[in-house]
Amino acid sequence: MTFDDVIAHLEARFPGGIREIRRALGETTILVRTELIRDVCRVLKAELGFNYLVDIAAVDRFTEQERFEVVYNLVALAHGLRLRLKVRCEESDPVVPSITPVYPNANWHEREAWDMMGIRFAGHPDLRRIYLPEDFRYHPLRKEFPLLGIPGSLPLPEKPESPAR
C-alpha cells in the first residue's frame, strides 16, 4: 500500500472531505474538513491499517480565519507508512471532534492541546487541563500569551498559619 492508495481510498469514502494534500520533505499531509476527522480516523484505522496514533499537536496559525490547527501523526505499522492529518478551526469557538473513541491514547494528547492552546474537543470523556492547575484561566501556547506569563494569573496557595497538619 502507498500514499496514493490511502488518498484514493479516502477520496472515495469522503467525497469533498479532503481540502488539501501536500507532499514535501518525504512527508504526506492531508487537510480534512473538521467535522469529518473522527470518521476519517475510523476509516484509517479500520480499513487502512493506521493502528497507532503517535502524536497530536496544536498549532496557533495566528491568522484572521481558521486560527488554530490540530495535527495528527498516524502510523500504519504493517505498511510502514507515516501520515499527517490536519484540521483547522476558528478562534471564536475552537471546537474539534475528539478522536478518543477511535484512538484511546488521544485522551492525554487532546487534553494537552486544550490546556496549552485552548482547543476544545467535542465528545472527549474527560477534558481537564493536564499540566496547569484547573484554576488557571489562560492557554499559554497561544501567541498572544507573553513568554514571562501574566503577573498574578496563577493564584498561589496561602501560607498556612499553623505548621502543616
Added chain:
Amino acid sequence: MEATSQTHARLEALIEGSHLEIWREHNRALLRRLESKHSSATFIEDALSTEMILNIGPQHPATHGVLRVVARLDGEIIRSCVIDIGYLHRGIEKVAEYKTFQEFMPYTDRMDYLSPYSNNVALCLAVEKLAQIEVPERGQYIRTIACELARILAHLLWLGSMVMDSGAVSMFLWTFREREKIYDLFDLIAGARLTVSHARIGGVASDLTPEAIEAIRSFIRSFPRELRDWEKLLNKNRIWLERNEGIGVVSAERALELGLTGPNLRASGVPYDVRTFEPYLVYDRVEFDVPVRTEGDNLARYYVRMEEMRQSVRIIEQCLRQLPPGPIRNENAKLSYPHKAEVYYSMEGLIHDFMYTDWGVCPPKGAEAYAAIEAPKGELGFYIQSDGTGFPWRLKIRSPSFCNIQALESMLEGAMVSDVVVLIGGVDPVMGEADK
C-alpha cells in the same frame, strides 16, 4: 441530580481542612474524575474498613520524579486511579519559539536528562530535515555511537532503580558505577558529563579523539561481562521473578491502543522501533536485532531492555570499525556553526559565528517536518513548523514518557499497591520529558 449534589458535598468535605485545599479547583476536578470511573467512592472516617483514597507522590522515591498518583483502594487493590502530572512543567515548547534552533538545543538536554545526547540528536535531525542540511558521514557515525551510549546510560539507571524498587540496593550501586564510566566517556567525547549539548545543526561540535575512541572500545569490551553478571543475579532470582512476572500485563492490541512506546511496546509483542521503521543516522548500515517479547508483563520489559543494551554494544562496535575519516560538520557556514579555530583566527569565521548566533538557520517559510528517533524510552519526535525566520513558529515535542505514563494510568487499575512501585519503575518514566 441528587447523586451529583451528594458527590459534590462529599468532595467538599474531603477537600475541606486537608492538604487538598491547595489548588482547590484542580483537586476537585481530579477527584470528580476519580469518582466517575467505574463506580462511586465512599469517604468514611475509618479508612481501613472501606475504600480509601491514597495519594502516592508527587514527591516519593518510587515515583521517579514528581508524579502524583491518586488511587482509590479497596483493601490492597487499586480500583481506579488518576495520574496527575505537570509538577515539572517548564513550558519548553513556548520557550522554543523565542530561541533559534541551535539556542534551543541545550534545553533538550534538560528533558530526558538521563540520555541527553539522543535528545540533542532528535532536535538536530528535525531541523536538518526542515532546512535540508546534509551531515557528513563521520558526524553521523559519531552521533550514532553517542546515541547508543546514551541508551545504555538510560537503561542502566532504569535497571538500578527498578531493582531498588523491588527491594535490592546493591544493584543500584553497581549500575551507577557503570554509569560513571559512561559519564567519563561523555566527558571525553563532548567535554561535559551530564548535559552534553554536543550535537550541532549540521554535525557535531567536536571530533572523537583517539583517546576517546580507545576509551569507548575498552568500555564496550568490559560492559557485556557486567551485563552477564547482573543477569546471573536476576534471571533466576525468586523475589525478582515473582515481583515482576504477570504484573501489568498488556496485550499487543491494548499496547497500541494505550499508546505505549519504546521497550514497553516491544515487550508487548509489537516490533515497532524507529531505527528500523524509518532508519536515521547510520542505522541502516549496521546489523542489530530489535528485541521483542510477547508476554507484555514487567518481566518482559526487563528482558527487552537488557537485550537492547547488548545490541547497543554491538552497534557501537560496528560503528567504531566503520568510522570513516573526514569532516564532522557541514562546511557551509550559512547552515552550520563554523569551527572555533576559524572563528578566532579569521574575520569571515567571526562574522558567520555572529550571524549564526543571531539568526541561525532559516528554513523556508511554511515548511514543516517531523523527525523522530528511538530514544531509550521510545519514539522521541520533534514536529516543527517554520515561518521563514531562525526561530521555530511552532515546535511540538512528542515525548515518549508522556505516552508511557498515559498508559500507566490504566495499567495501574486492578494492580496492588505494592505493584505501583515496580510498575512505575517498569515503564521507566522521566518527568522532565513527560512534563516538558
